[in-house]
Amino acid sequence: xxxxxxxxxxxxxxxxxxxxxxxxxxxxxxxxxxxxxxxxxxxxxxxxxxxxxxxxxxxxxxxxxxxxxxxxxxxxxxxxxxxxxxxxxxxxxxxxxxxxxxxxxxxxxxxxxxxxxxxxxxxxxxxxxxxxxxxxxxxxxxxxxxxxxxxxxxxxxxxxxxxxxxxxxxxxxxxxxxxxxxxxxxxxxxxxxxxxxxxxxxxxxxxxxxxxxxxxxxxxxxxxxxxxxxxxxxxxxxxxxxxxxxxxxxxxxx
Amino acid sequence: xxxxxxxxxxxxxxxxxxxxxxxxxxxxxxxxxxxxxxxxxxxxxxxxxxxxxxxxxxxxxxxxxxxxxxxxxxxxxxxxxxxxxxxxxxxxxxxxxxxxxxxxxxxxxxxxxxxxxxxxxxxxxxxxxxxxxxxxxxxxxxxxxxxxxxxxxxxxxxxxxxxxxxxxxxxxxxxxxxxxxxxxxxxxxxxxxxxxxxxxxxxxxxxxxxxxxxxxxxxxxxxxxxxxxxxxxxxxxxxxxxxxxxxxxxxxxxxxxxxxxxxxxxxxxxxxxxxxxxxxxxxxxxxxxxxxxxxxxxxxxxxx
Ligand SMILES: Nc1ncnc2c1ncn2[C@@H]1O[C@H](COP(=O)(O)OP(=O)(O)O)[C@@H](O)[C@H]1O
Ligand SMILES: [Mg+2]
Numbered sequence: 123x124x125x126x127x128x129x130x131x132x133x134x135x136x137x138x139x140x141x142x143x144x145x146x147x148x149x150x151x152x153x154x155x156x157x158x159x160x161x162x163x164x165x166x167x168x169x170x171x172x173x174x175x176x177x178x179x180x181x182x183x184x185x186x187x188x189x190x191x192x193x194x195x196x197x198x199x200x201x202x203x204x205x206x207x208x209x210x211x212x213x214x215x216x217x218x219x220x221x222x223x224x225x226x227x228x229x230x231x232x233x234x235x236x237x238x239x240x241x242x243x244x245x246x247x248x249x250x251x252x253x254x255x256x257x258x259x260x261x262x263x264x265x266x267x268x269x270x271x272x273x274x275x276x277x278x279x280x281x282x283x284x285x286x287x288x289x290x291x292x293x294x295x296x297x298x299x300x301x302x303x304x305x306x307x308x309x310x311x312x313x314x315x316x317x318x319x320x321x322x323x324x325x326x327x328x329x330x331x332x333x334x335x336x337x338x339x340x341x342x343x344x345x346x347x348x349x350x351x352x353x354x355x356x357x358x359x360x361x362x363x364x365x366x367x368x369x370x371x372x373x374x375x376x
Numbered sequence: 377x378x379x380x381x382x383x384x385x386x387x388x389x390x391x392x393x394x395x396x397x398x399x400x401x402x403x404x405x406x407x408x409x410x411x412x413x414x415x416x417x418x419x420x421x422x423x424x425x426x427x428x429x430x431x432x433x434x435x436x437x438x439x440x441x442x443x444x445x446x447x448x449x450x451x452x453x454x455x456x457x458x459x460x461x462x463x464x465x466x467x468x469x470x471x472x473x474x475x476x477x478x479x480x481x482x483x484x485x486x487x488x489x490x491x492x493x494x495x496x497x498x499x500x501x502x503x504x505x506x507x508x509x510x511x512x513x514x515x516x517x518x519x520x521x522x523x524x525x526x527x528x529x530x531x532x533x534x535x536x537x538x539x540x541x542x543x544x545x546x547x548x549x550x551x552x553x554x555x556x557x558x559x560x561x562x563x564x565x566x567x568x569x570x571x572x573x574x575x576x577x578x579x580x581x582x583x584x585x586x587x588x589x590x591x592x593x594x595x596x597x598x599x600x601x602x603x604x605x606x607x608x609x610x611x612x613x614x615x616x617x618x619x620x621x622x623x624x625x626x627x628x629x630x631x632x633x634x635x636x637x638x639x640x641x642x643x644x645x646x647x648x649x650x651x652x653x654x655x656x657x658x659x660x661x662x663x664x665x666x667x668x669x670x671x672x673x674x675x676x677x678x679x680x
Contacts, residue, residue, distance in 0.1 A: 219598075220597075227594070237590060250594075251594040
């Protein structure tokens with residue numbers, strides 16, 4: 123799969139930042155556990171990790187290992203049973219409910235099922251994300267076409283989701299997640315519904331977004347992609363973090 | 377941008393649930409009509425009380441020429457008897473109760489009679505002798521009728537003691553009961569209005585779960601997410617209130633003023649100004665209904 127290899131880019135040597143421009147980790151889990159139902163086994167079990175600004179992180183593990191739960195905790199769709207979650211320097215356990223929307227404006231999110239609005243055009247779907255947070259019209263009219271261009275959908279603004287391929291629909295979803303230029307992008311199995319070739323295109327796009335300085339956390343099943351990208355890999359097993367490896371591959375035993 | 381967007385979302389919501397919206401309008405219309413009717417009846421009762429209780433009198437009818445009453449066996453009340461009654465009414469024992477005493481002689485009664493029934497052919501044959509003299513007593517407290525009645529009933533020269541309130545009271549009682557019934561129906565209808573609005577908002581929220589899910593995800597504020605639903609309920613309820621006000625206005629204009637006021641004339645009727653007085657109340661109740669329903673529903677279905 124030579125065309126995938128092209129994705130692998132050399133990792134720049136990590137430079138030690140000077141103390142005065144040190145930034146807090148973008149995401150930090152402090153001994154986080156999540157138990158959904160009383161008595162059930164924890165969906166996350168004492169997870170302790172940090173994700174730095176600008177990183178690209180794969181979250182891997184079998185189905186039910188807690189990947190989606192991890193992402194929902196970052197979005198504050200769920201709250202931890204124990205431990206604390208910090209996002210962009212804020213402790214989510216002390217974040218009041220009315221500030222949650224502000225938190226979410228700093229996080230883009232993409233899912234396996236795209237979650238597009240079927241009766242809105244591509245342009246409207248992306249514009250929707252800005253309209254509902256009250257952005258002015260002129261801002262929308264310039265930002266949305268730029269973003270669509272960035273994700274490779276230039277010229278398809280007037281299409282509706284059902285007139286697009288799966289890969290194109292996921293690009294619309296990514297455009298919507300990224301249109302407000304959030305510092306964090308979460309992707310929950312974004313290639314789960316796509317064929318391998320299309321998946322590569324989506325990965326290339328996420329990589330490009332990551333290079334603009336956006337921190338990307340992607341949960342996935344797709345071992346080939348993980349193996350090819352050589353990024354940081356965090357592996358969960360029954361809610362426990364069993365591996366945290368920079369430039370890792372999907373299965374630790376391979 | 378914001379406003380325009382909210383309005384377009386609102387339009388989509390209203391159109392998508394058109395039949396539900398119409399039923400919300402109708403049920404608020406009917407329930408608020410009952411609320412309004414109860415209110416108007418109460419206004420009517422108050423107005424009648426105000427108008428009548430000030431003027432209400434106890435009448436001590438003195439024996440006329442011919443009477444079946446045993447106290448009138450000796451014929452027409454004599455001047456002595458009349459004076460004795462007058463003295464007692466002015467006396468110390470009755471002073472705390474009596475506010476004013478007015479003596480209507482047979483001639484006064486005749487004059488009043490002729491004036492009142494001037495146009496009637498049958499009034500012409502009536503003479504002063506066929507009428508009777510009376511004392512009209514205004515009481516300090518209209519409820520204390522019994523005191524006067526106890527003193528003068530059965531006395532020689534007094535045919536009968538009559539309290540005008542006995543004529544009015546049943547009417548007020550009927551109106552009060554009607555007002556209670558209307559209030560009861562209003563309560564039931566208001567409950568069903570709340571349930572219906574709740575259901576409508578819930579359906580609307582569920583039919584737009586996709587949109588609201590994305591809104592939450594990209595960080596739209598709660599108010600922004602919920603406002604279209606709230607407005608949907610509030611607009612439907614307000615239209616219902618407006619219809620109720622219109623209905624009550626027509627009711628008062630055509631039923632009360634044009635019809636009742638012509639056929640039963642002695643009652644001081646309410647006018648359409650009473651409708652305008654309670655209109656803000658009805659709109660307030662409508663908005664309250666919608667607000668309660670929104671808060672109850674939305675906190676559950678569109679939570680962050
Ligand atoms: N909303 C929920 N209510 C109860 N249990 C849940 C819920 N979401 C996930 N779980 C459970 O938590 C565990 C982890 O699920 P999830 O985070 O979705 O894993 P993954 O995304 O890795 O497949 C699973 O056992 C799942 O059944
Ligand atoms: Mg999952």
